[in-house]
Amino acid sequence: xxxxxxxxxxxxxxxxxxxxxxxxxxxxxxxxxxxxxxxxxxxxxxxxxxxxxxxxxxxxxxxxxxxxxxxxxxxxxxxxxxxxxxxxxxxxxxxxxxxxxxxxxxxxxxxxxxxxxxxxxxxxxxxxxxxxxxxxxxxxxxxxxxxxxxxxxxxxxxxxxxxxxxxxxxxxxxxxxxxxxxxxxxxxxxxxxxxxxxxxxxxxxxxxxxx
Numbered sequence: 001x002x003x004x005x006x007x008x009x010x011x012x013x014x015x016x017x018x019x020x021x022x023x024x025x026x027x028x029x030x031x032x033x034x035x036x037x038x039x040x041x042x043x044x045x046x047x048x049x050x051x052x053x054x055x056x057x058x059x060x061x062x063x064x065x066x067x068x069x070x071x072x073x074x075x076x077x078x079x080x081x082x083x084x085x086x087x088x089x090x091x092x093x094x095x096x097x098x099x100x101x102x103x104x105x106x107x108x109x110x111x112x113x114x115x116x117x118x119x120x121x122x123x124x125x126x127x128x129x130x131x132x133x134x135x136x137x138x139x140x141x142x143x144x145x146x147x148x149x150x151x152x153x154x155x156x157x158x159x160x161x162x163x164x165x166x167x168x169x170x171x172x173x174x175x176x177x178x179x180x181x182x183x184x185x186x187x188x189x190x191x192x193x194x195x196x197x198x199x200x201x202x203x204x205x206x207x208x209x210x211x
Contacts, residue, residue, distance in 0.1 A: 002037040003092060004030070008099040009044045009111040018183045018197055019146035023099035025201040026144060026181070029208035030097075040093070044110040049086070050079040051113050083117045090118040095211065096141040096175075098166060102151065107162040115169055124173045134174020141170050142179040142211055144204065148187025181207055 006027050014021040031039055050056065059076030063069065072080065090096075100107040118124055125134050143166050151160040163180050170178040183200040186193035 002034065002094045004037055004039045004095045004097060005042050005090065005093040006039055006097045006099070007042045007044065007114070009108045009114070010099065010101055011045050011108075017101065017146065018186060018200070019099050019101045019144055021197060022146070022181065022183050022200045022204045023097065023144045026142075026204035026208050026211075027097060029205040030211060033209060040089075042089075042114075044108075044114050048082055049110055049113045049117060050082050052083075052116050053079070055079050056083065086114070086117040087120050087123050091123055091136070094139060096139065097211075098141065098143045100143070100145055100162060102145055102147040102160065102162050105159050105161050106165065107145075115166075119169070119172075132172065134172055137174040137176060139173075139175045140177045140211065141166075141175050142181060142207070143167075144181045145183070146186070147182060147184035150185050150188060152182060152184060179207070179211070 004027075006023070008020060008023060010017045010020050012020060014024040027039060031037070055073070055075045056079050059072045059080035062072055062076070063080070069077065069081075098111075100111055121127060124136055125132050127133075143163050145163055147160070149156055151157055163182075167178055167180075181200070181204055183196060186196045189196070
């Protein structure tokens with residue numbers, strides 16, 4: 001069965017967030033088209049996403065030195081174990097739908113913490129004599145992002161680092177197909193905000209057919 005991770009990084013729901021509204025339209029349309037596919041919502045603002053801190057480094061160090069998982073402290077077990085769960089869930093999926101706003105030219109920090117949890121050597125990529133090689137060569141991903149300004153072209157284009165970062169990470173993991181679906185300009189043109197949103201929702205429903 002095809003498994004899809006619907007990964008959202010926004011504290012608000014679809015009533016308040018443009019990215020979440022478009023993401024909801026996309027994933028609901030996708031489920032209608034593919035009723036047999038399993039869709040798992042990974043809400044990063046409600047999930048436990050450990051940051052890589054001193055406990056994680058300490059726990060990893062003990063495991064690498066040959067110690068068993070049971071020899072880790074309770075803090076190390078909780079964090080290292082949770083990071084492993086997130087990585088295994090990511091690997092087991094076939095498709096990824098990332099939904100984020102553009103905040104300060106990037107995305108909310110919880111998304112970076114999540115990417116750190118799945119960027120694991122030997123799991124999502126490996127090191128070779130020719131350099132790192134991605135291991136997720138049979139996956140597919142899309143990023144749905146709301147941008148209050150215009151970043152697809154013009155002077156602000158070079159300042160957008162959220163979609164660009166995810167694009168680089170997906171390439172690093174070996175994911176062959178990574179699409180972008182953007183809602184932009186609604187803050188810069190408030191009089192056209194609803195039109196911009198509705199157009200993005202329509203595009204999302206269309207794009208769900210080919211994802």
